Amino acid sequence: MRFSALKIFKEGLTGNMGWAPHWRDPEPKPEYDILIIGGGGHGLATAFYLAKEHGLTNVAVLEKGYLGGGNIGRNTTIVRANYNLPGNSEFYSHSLKLWEGMEQELNFNTMMSQRGVLNLFHSDGQRDYAARRGNSMVNQGDDAQLLDRDGVRKLVPFLDFDNIRFPIYGGLYHARGGTARHDAVAWGYARGADQRGVDLLQNCEVTGIDIENGAVKGVQTTRGAIRARKVGIVVAGRSGQVAGLAGMRLPIESHVLQAFVTEGLKPCIDHVVTFGMGHFYISQSDKGGLVFGGDLDFYASYAARGNLPMAEHVMEAAMTLMPVIGKARVLRSWGGIMDMSPDGSPIIDKTGIDGLYLNCGWCYGGFKAVPGSGFSFAHLIAQDRPHEPAARFRLDRFRTGHGIMDEEGTGAQHNLH
Numbered sequence: 034m035r036f037s038a039l040k041i042f043k044e045g046l047t048g049n050m051g052w053a054p055h056w057r058d059p060e061p062k063p064e065y066d067i068l069i070i071g072g073g074g075h076g077l078a079t080a081f082y083l084a085k086e087h088g089l090t091n092v093a094v095l096e097k098g099y100l101g102g103g104n105i106g107r108n109t110t111i112v113r114a115n116y117n118l119p120g121n122s123e124f125y126s127h128s129l130k131l132w133e134g135m136e137q138e139l140n141f142n143t144m145m146s147q148r149g150v151l152n153l154f155h156s157d158g159q160r161d162y163a164a165r166r167g168n169s170m171v172n173q174g175d176d177a178q179l180l181d182r183d184g185v186r187k188l189v190p191f192l193d194f195d196n197i198r199f200p201i202y203g204g205l206y207h208a209r210g211g212t213a214r215h216d217a218v219a220w221g222y223a224r225g226a227d228q229r230g231v232d233l234l235q236n237c238e239v240t241g242i243d244i245e246n247g248a249v250k251g252v253q254t255t256r257g258a259i260r261a262r263k264v265g266i267v268v269a270g271r272s273g274q275v276a277g278l279a280g281m282r283l284p285i286e287s288h289v290l291q292a293f294v295t296e297g298l299k300p301c302i303d304h305v306v307t308f309g310m311g312h313f314y315i316s317q318s319d320k321g322g323l324v325f326g327g328d329l330d331f332y333a334s335y336a337a338r339g340n341l342p343m344a345e346h347v348m349e350a351a352m353t354l355m356p357v358i359g360k361a362r363v364l365r366s367w368g369g370i371m372d373m374s375p376d377g378s379p380i381i382d383k384t385g386i387d388g389l390y391l392n393c394g395w396c397y398g399g400f401k402a403v404p405g406s407g408f409s410f411a412h413l414i415a416q417d418r419p420h421e422p423a424a425r426f427r428l429d430r431f432r433t434g435h436g437i438m439d440e441e442g443t444g445a446q447h448n449l450h
Contacts, residue, residue, distance in 0.1 A: 325347065
């Protein structure tokens with residue numbers, strides 16, 4: 034089944050009775066060539082690109098719950114490629130190019146909206162860093178525009194420009210950035226992978242990883258044992274737990290990141306706006322709700338919910354930056370479990386166990402990395418060598434100290450990235 038304007042028109046006239054399921058619900062086979070543990074955005078994208086780019090279709094995605102029920106459905110939907118350091122810059126640039134062609138590639142509406150991302154700065158030092166960051170983006174081939182105070186005012190006049198404590202000096206504008214519909218991304222990749230023969234196994238929790246003579250042989254699941262010669266772990270905040278099934282201890286901490294959405298409002302925020310002095314970011318969804326978030330809750334946890342002090346902190350930052358939204362009612366909040374690495378940059382690498390591959394440590398960057406992560410992880414699994422844009426995401430950098438990518442310059446504390 035392909036989507037088209039004609040198909041939508043026809044179904045509208047015939048009671049919408051001709052739509053088929055987006056993907057199958059198969060029983061597990063005893064053996065696959067490749068198993069992907071994790072049915073979120075990264076795992077589903079990996080399976081899709083294994084089939085599309087490498088012709089590998091004897092693949093299964095194992096998800097303990099339902100597809101897209103984890104962090105891919107628990108985020109603030111921001112897409113951007115505004116990184117500074119070599120390694121990160123190339124990767125997110127590649128990922129943004131995949132975002133721009135995603136809907137055509139998947140034949141699925143992921144509601145990609147390149148509405149622009151504006152990072153505000155509030156001091157001379159922040160302006161200097163924004164200029165360096167913008168130059169890095171331009172040198173990478175991406176777009177960046179350094180705006181002064183008047184330039185920001187023309188773009189987003191509703192901000193509090195007269196705040197004495199946090200004056201707005203200007204902003205770094207990334208026009209190709211924006212937002213996408215988070216769960217639609219998962220559905221699109223699931224549909225594309227299924228159409229190419231990949232089995233998507235829901236309610237299939239991995240309870241053990243079988244290893245013999247230093248090589249992976251398969252996994253144990255709640256739906257029985259499944260053999261495979263290659264296994265990829267891509268489970269976000271559960272990375273440490275799943276890797277522990279193979280006897281590995283990862284340099285990862287899991288923290289909670291809260292997000293919030295208000296009641297539906299008339300269109301008022303046309304861009305993604307970030308506050309440089311309070312780690313607050315906001316955009317408006319297609320349904321009218323203001324979607325926003327802030328810092329981690331700063332303590333390690335596997336609970337997909339946050340605490341009240343951080344919620345208050347986020348609201349304070351919102352009111353400091355744009356008091357115009359003060360009367361909007363918050364409808365709900367949620368928490369995602371972030372897999373935080375010591376340098377704030379991800380890991381896509383082979384492990385010391387033959388046939389076992391790892392994709393984790395995405396920190397705040399998980400959603401915008403979905404297509405690039407899936408493409409690079411699929412390349413690594415299929416060809417046993419790193420994909421060039423992700424070549425610096427090595428696991429051993431935390432053992433040797435060589436190749437650390439501390440994008441924010443905050444040191445080796447997981448909760449500060």
